[in-house]
Amino acid sequence: MRYIYTNHKLMQSLKFLIFTILIGSSLNLNAQYTDIINSNRPGTSQGAFAVGKSVTHIETGVSIGWEEHTLLRTETDAFTIDYAFRQGIVWDRLEISLIGSYVSEKVIDSRSAASFEYKRSNFRANTLGAKYLLYDPYKERDQRAPNLYSWRANNTFQWEELIPAISFYAGLNFDTLDNPFIPPDTPRFSPKFILMTQNNFEGGFVFVTNIIVDRVTTDFPTYSYILTLTHAFNPRFSMFVENQGIKSDFYADQLLRFGAAYLFGPDFQLDVLSAINFKDTPSKFFVGIGASYRIDNHPEKEPRRN
Numbered sequence: 001m002r003y004i005y006t007n008h009k010l011m012q013s014l015k016f017l018i019f020t021i022l023i024g025s026s027l028n029l030n031a032q033y034t035d036i037i038n039s040n041r042p043g044t045s046q047g048a049f050a051v052g053k054s055v056t057h058i059e060t061g062v063s064i065g066w067e068e069h070t071l072l073r074t075e076t077d078a079f080t081i082d083y084a085f086r087q088g089i090v091w092d093r094l095e096i097s098l099i100g101s102y103v104s105e106k107v108i109d110s111r112s113a114a115s116f117e118y119k120r121s122n123f124r125a126n127t128l129g130a131k132y133l134l135y136d137p138y139k140e141r142d143q144r145a146p147n148l149y150s151w152r153a154n155n156t157f158q159w160e161e162l163i164p165a166i167s168f169y170a171g172l173n174f175d176t177l178d179n180p181f182i183p184p185d186t187p188r189f190s191p192k193f194i195l196m197t198q199n200n201f202e203g204g205f206v207f208v209t210n211i212i213v214d215r216v217t218t219d220f221p222t223y224s225y226i227l228t229l230t231h232a233f234n235p236r237f238s239m240f241v242e243n244q245g246i247k248s249d250f251y252a253d254q255l256l257r258f259g260a261a262y263l264f265g266p267d268f269q270l271d272v273l274s275a276i277n278f279k280d281t282p283s284k285f286f287v288g289i290g291a292s293y294r295i296d297n298h299p300e301k302e303p304r305r306n
Helices: 004-026 135-142 151-154
Strands: 055-069 074-088 094-109 116-135 167-173 187-199 206-216 222-232 239-249 255-265 268-277 284-296
Touching: 055 268, 116 187, 206 268
Parallel strands: none
Antiparallel strands: 055 074, 055 284, 074 094, 094 116, 116 167, 167 187, 187 206, 206 222, 222 239, 239 255, 255 268, 268 284
């Protein structure tokens, strides 16, 4: 009966995603296409904006980490590969993606008189999904003519700036059997939903929020949030700080990430990041590097000068 219920929930999720896309497309098919890469790295949140029609993103990174669990008396060295393949289709508002991570760990267990070591590796996540931009407040603001009679109206803070862009994501997790990084007896397929907002403030600040419901049809659903604040110091260099809270009967945590990114060109970005948490079951510390590359075949792309 549990698998029948799961399949029903998956069908409902897919129907809701299709309905959302059709309703949204009837309202406005225009969205902001950027002339530089719009990467989600180095943070783990997803921005509200899609990559753009006929635009492909390849985003990947590697990290090394150390964990120590005081109750289980284990020490862990971890190596992680993160990846995201994002493709804009049909409209600028819509993208499909494959997002995941592969983890390899070496664990030293000291619970017995003689410590012993073992290794384990598998996919921590592998999710195929689609993101759709439901509301874009910046398109209308960019097209609005300036107030010719008031300097103050054009140059002071407006309350409408607090209204964010809003997107919805629906995905399907592909989990392997006997995976040590997910709850036991997790079905091979389960849904993932994300509500995303994004504020682009004056002065180069971008604030992104993600509200995540993951594997909700399983025995161990996960609920989490991600808050990401990015500041661009100039057109090429930016830094970010991010907080993620995770709540589940299988794993709960509070994570803090921070790092920087450098834009080498309109289609290529390198980044570095670090992450820590705030508990000792286990305590965590990670550092990593990554890269993002864009293949831009957008219909409105302007020819570049040599």
